[in-house]
Amino acid sequence: xxxAKPTTRTTTPxxxxxxxxxxxHTGVGSARDAGASxxxxxxxxxxQFEPDGDAVVAVAGGCPVARWDVRGNTVDVxxxxxxxxxxxxxxxxxASPSSLLVSIREDTRGKRxxxxxxxxxxxxxxxxxxxxxRALVLGFHSAREAREARATLCARSSxxxxxxxxxxxxxxxxxxxxxxxxxxxxxxxxxxxxxxxIDIGSAERYFSYYASLAEQQNMLQDRVRTGTYFTAIxxxxxxxxxxIVMDVGAGSGVLSCFAALAGxxxxxxxxxxxxxxxxxxxxxxxxxxxxxVKVIKGRVESExxxxxxxxxxxKGVSKSxxxxxxxxxxxxxxxxxxxxLNERMIESFLIARDVFLKPRGGAMFPxxxxxxxxPYEDAALRDEIENKAAFWTCASAKDFYGIDVSVLxxxxxxxVFAQPVVDAFDPAILxxxxxxxxxxxxxxxxxxxxxxxLSAAETSIEETRSASGAFALAAEHLESLRxxxxxxxxxxxxxxxxxxxxxxxxxxRRPGGEPGxxxxxxxxxxxxxxxxxxxxxxxxxxxxxxxxxxEKNTRLSVATTMAAGSDQSYxxxxxxxxxxxxxxxxxxxxxxxxxxxxxxxxxxDPYYRQLHWPQPGYTQAQTERWYGDETT
Ligand code: SAH
Numbered sequence: 212x213x214x215a216k217p218t219t220r221t222t223t224p225x226x227x228x229x230x231x232x233x234x235x236h237t238g239v240g241s242a243r244d245a246g247a248s249x250x251x252x253x254x255x256x257x258x259q260f261e262p263d264g265d266a267v268v269a270v271a272g273g274c275p276v277a278r279w280d281v282r283g284n285t286v287d288v289x290x291x292x293x294x295x296x297x298x299x300x301x302x303x304x305x306a307s308p309s310s311l312l313v314s315i316r317e318d319t320r321g322k323r324x325x326x327x328x329x330x331x332x333x334x335x336x337x338x339x340x341x342x343x344x345r346a347l348v349l350g351f352h353s354a355r356e357a358r359e360a361r362a363t364l365c366a367r368s369s370x371x372x373x374x375x376x377x378x379x380x381x382x383x384x385x386x387x388x389x390x391x392x393x394x395x396x397x398x399x400x401x402x403x404x405x406x407x408x409i410d411i412g413s414a415e416r417y418f419s420y421y422a423s424l425a426e427q428q429n430m431l432q433d434r435v436r437t438g439t440y441f442t443a444i445x446x447x448x449x450x451x452x453x454x455i456v457m458d459v460g461a462g463s464g465v466l467s468c469f470a471a472l473a474g475x476x477x478x479x480x481x482x483x484x485x486x487x488x489x490x491x492x493x494x495x496x497x498x499x500x501x502x503x504v505k506v507i508k509g510r511v512e513s514e515x516x517x518x519x520x521x522x523x524x525x526k527g528v529s530k531s532x533x534x535x536x537x538x539x540x541x542x543x544x545x546x547x548x549x550x551x552l553n554e555r556m557i558e559s560f561l562i563a564r565d566v567f568l569k570p571r572g573g574a575m576f577p578x579x580x581x582x583x584x585x586p587y588e589d590a591a592l593r594d595e596i597e598n599k600a601a602f603w604t605c606a607s608a609k610d611f612y613g614i615d616v617s618v619l620x621x622x623x624x625x626x627v628f629a630q631p632v633v634d635a636f637d638p639a640i641l642x643x644x645x646x647x648x649x650x651x652x653x654x655x656x657x658x659x660x661x662x663x664x665l666s667a668a669e670t671s672i673e674e675t676r677s678a679s680g681a682f683a684l685a686a687e688h689l690e691s692l693r694x695x696x697x698x699x700x701x702x703x704x705x706x707x708x709x710x711x712x713x714x715x716x717x718x719x720r721r722p723g724g725e726p727g728x729x730x731x732x733x734x735x736x737x738x739x740x741x742x743x744x745x746x747x748x749x750x751x752x753x754x755x756x757x758x759x760x761x762e763k764n765t766r767l768s769v770a771t772t773m774a775a776g777s778d779q780s781y782x783x784x785x786x787x788x789x790x791x792x793x794x795x796x797x798x799x800x801x802x803x804x805x806x807x808x809x810x811x812x813x814x815x816d817p818y819y820r821q822l823h824w825p826q827p828g829y830t831q832a833q834t835e836r837w838y839g840d841e842t843t
Contacts, residue, residue: 212421212430212460212462212545212546212547212548212554212556401513401514401515403510403512403513403514404512404562404686405510405512405513405559405562406512408555408558408690408775408777409555409777409779410777410778413777413778413779414779417554417779418483418484418485419484419485420484421462421484421486422484422485422486423486424463424486424489427462427463427486427489429743430462430545430743431463431465433742433743434740435733435739435740435741435742436545436733436742436743437465439717439731439732439733440465440466440469440543440545440717440733441469442731443576443577443717443729443731443733444466444469444470444472444473444543444576444717445469445472445473446717446729446731447473447574447576447717447719447727447729448473448474449719450540450541450574450576450719451470451473451474451475451541452473452474452475453474453475453476454470454474454475454476454540454541455475455476455477455478455479455524455538455539455540455541456470456475456477456478456479456539456540456541456542456543457478457479457481457511457520457539457541457542457543457563457567458470458478458479458480458481458543458544459481459511459542459543459544459546459559459560459563460481460482460483460511460544460545460546460556460559460560461480461481461482461486461487461490461506462482462484462486462490462545463486463489463490463493464480464482464489464490464493464494464504464506466543466544466545467480467490467494467500467504467543468493468494468497468500468504469543470541470543471499471500471503471504472499475503475541476503477503477505477524478503478504478505479504479505479507479520479523480494480504480505480506480507481507481509481510481511481516481520481563482506482507482508483508483509483510483511485508487506487507487508488508490506491506494506505523507519507520510559511559511562511563511566512559512562512563517536517566517567520536520567521533521534521536524536524538536566536567537566537567537568537569537570537573538567538569539567539568539569539573540569540572540573540574541573541574541575541576542560542563542564542567542568542573542574542575542576543576544556544560544563544576544577546559546560547580547713547715547744548744549631549633549744549745549747549814549817550582550631550711550713550747550781550783550814551580551582551650551713552582552689552692552773552775552781553779553780553781553814553815554779554780555689555775555779555780556779557580557650557652557689558686558689558690559686560575560652561652561684561685561686561689562686564652564654565685568654570654573654574653574719575652575653575654576717577652577715577716577717577733578651578652578653578716578717578718578719578720579649579650579651579652579653579715579716579718580649580650580652580713580714580715580716581647581648581649581650581713581714581715581716582647582648582650582694582711582712582713583645583646583647583648583711583712583713583714583736584645584646584694584696584709584710584711584712584769584771585641585642585643585644585645585646585698585709585710586641586642586643586698586700586706586708586709586710586767586769586787587636587640587641587642587706587707587708587709587710587748588640588642588704588705588706588707589636589640589707589708589748590705590707592632592707592748592750592820593707593708593750596627596628596632596750596818597624597627599627600620600623600624600626600627602616602623603616603617603619603620603622603623603624604617604620604623604624608620624752625752627818628750628751628752628810629810629811629812629813629816630812630813630816630817630818631747631748631749631750631783631812631813631814631817631818632747632748632749632750632817632818632820633745633746633747633817633818633819633820633821634745634746634748634819634820634821635737635741635745635746635821636710636737636746636748637737637738638736638737638738640710641710641737642698642700642701642702642704642706642761643698643699643700643701643767644698644699644701646696646697646698646769648694650684651684652684653720654683689775690774690775691772691773691774691775692771692772692773693770693771693772694770694771694772694773695768695769695770695771696768696769696770696771697766697767697768697769697790698766698767698768698769699764699765699766699767700761700762700763700764700765700766700767701763702763703760703761703762703763703765704760704761705758705759705760705761706751706753706758706761706767706787707750707751707753707758708748708749708750708751708810709748709749709751709769709771709785709787710737710746710747710748710749711746711747711748711749712734712735712736712737712744712746712747713735713744714732714733714734714735714736715732715733716730716731716732717729717730717731717732717733718730718731745821747817749783749785749810749812750810751785751787751808751809751810752808752810753808754808755805755808757787757789757805757806757807757808758787758789758808761789765789765790765791766789766790767787767788767789767790768787768788768790769785769786769787769788770785770786770788771783771784771785771786772784772785773814776815778815779815780813780814780815781814781815782811782812782813782814783811783812783813783814784809784810784811784812785809785810785811786807786808786809787807787808787809787810788806788807789806789807790806791806
């Protein structure tokens with residue numbers, strides 16, 4: 212699946228929930244790192260510094276929702292924070308803005324300059340520039356509380372009023388007007404693992420998108436996608452025969468139908484959008500399906516969904532009502548978005564696993580996914596992106612009806628480079644063999660426990676294979692990822708960014724964990740038949756020309772963070788560093804040339820460069836080209 216290009220308007224979250232922020236990390240070097248820092252919090256909101264350290268931006272759901280110009284700031288943010296904190300903790304009565312959250316963090320290694328976020332550009336040793344960073348983040352639960360909070364704040368600091376108004380008026384109070392008048396079936400107010408992390412407005416748009424037959428058609432007509440699922444399910448007939456199966460996010464119900472054709476005893480087609488009604492009609496019209504597939508309209512995370520399934524399952528059982536829902540033999544789903552994780556539906560698939568899959572012997576279909584990335588060179592694309600901002604940067608921008616709009620040139624360039632590019636490209640543009648990160652969806656066997664600090668993706672495919680038991684990837688692990696890769700350039704060239712693609716693997720592992728006989732991949736790799744996901748490229752601005760000429764065999768390290776947002780998407784940042792051999796005779800502490808470039812991208816707002824894709828037949832030769840002997 213792949214959600215349609217959202218408009219700019221719909222990417223802006225209506226609410227700014229910081230209510231459950233527990234920690235706010237403002238990473239060392241974040242200001243120095245030219246705005247590429249995403250400060251992850253468990254709640255989908257964070258702050259980031261603008262490159263020059265002149266401003267602090269609060270981001271929710273991947274979108275900037277407030278910006279504080281802290282250059283020569285006269286607002287004493289620390290005092291403001293202290294007062295507000297005192298206010299909210301001293302009186303717990305209903306009138307106090309108890310949910311107002313103010314968080315400040317200060318790094319005092321640099322020289323303090325008033326209350327501003329400031330950079331102290333003295334040379335650091337070991338490559339770190341000391342700096343002072345401080346930030347103020349305000350959040351609240353509801354429009355009512357926002358109003359109360361604002362009143363309190365405004366009474367306290369008229370200087371803060373302007374900043375706060377921008378924030379509160381621009382965002383939360385607008386909730387009142389924009390609040391959906393109609394309750395959707397998909398997004399009820401029920402408190403569960405979905406509603407806790409996803410903005411209701413985002414979810415409403417998301418499920419109304421999938422309620423459209425045209426959008427389901429778009430996915431169904433992706434032959435690589437649908438054909439691979441069909442083949443994989445029927446090839447694994449042994450796992451489906453007589454099985455209880457769940458189709459997580461059934462859409463039109465196509466995968467439920469395949470499971471029924473493969474011999475499933477009972478299939479629960481769980482679909483949150485109104486597409487569930489079409490799905491029910493489709494199933495009812497076919498005698499092979501109607502007694503097997505049961506459509507459940509609801510979110511897979513919802514307790515109501517679980518109860519409805521338990522009730523239905525209990526019908527066939529003579530004993531009293533079932534209480535444990537972990538009776539499913541197979542969970543099938545197509546939860547992948549661009550860059551694999553967009554839409555955050557894999558989290559739903561994993562949550563469903565924990566609630567419904569048999570503790571022993573249950574199969575996840577797909578069993579695993581892998582992300583791949585590699586640096587690329589594409590000067591034409593780079594120029595095309597630059598050109599999008601040309602209106603602001605070209606010579607005539609200095610006199611646009613007498614106004615100099617070129618002052619916004621840098622911001623415009625930044626904005627166009629923040630859009631990841633979605634299209635299919637020739638793999639010849641890749642400058643190094645790709646790095647791979649594996650996400651194993653299957654249930655944990657023994658313990659190779661991942662801590663929350665250790666991102667899922669840090670466990671390489673090799674480690675996963677060799678580990679005594681596969682690790683358990685949990686939904687929370689996908690809230691914040693750090694993906695680190697080291698490349699060796701297989702040819703020299705300019706690094707214009709990082710290209711990403713993914714694949715999923717269908718397999719039922721043998722008891723020893725070895726791949727089964729029918730292991731199959733659905734790949735979105737460049738050079739393989741194009742899918743509706745295409746590939747995705749993160750273009751780098753490279754202001755200092757660090758990546759303009761990188762020689763063959765040079766090592767290039769790419770550290771990428773992905774921070775999930777309440778808009779069902781991610782803020783992505785990458786730091787690309789050319790690892791040059793040190794100069795002969797260089798002494799530690801010597802100032803080195805800049806050798807890194809940074810970029811940040813909003814996965815919710817991509818540039819769809821290509822809207823149609825060819826649909827060639829899917830050939831074994833192409834699979835082998837990408838996976839070599841893995842498929843044999
Ligand atoms: N399985 C179908 C549709 C895939 S698109 C196919 O392969 O063609 C993903 C579907 O999952 C969408 O229809 C979407 O509405 C649904 N979905 C996404 N998150 C869900 C959730 N948490 N609970 C139930 N359905 C969900």
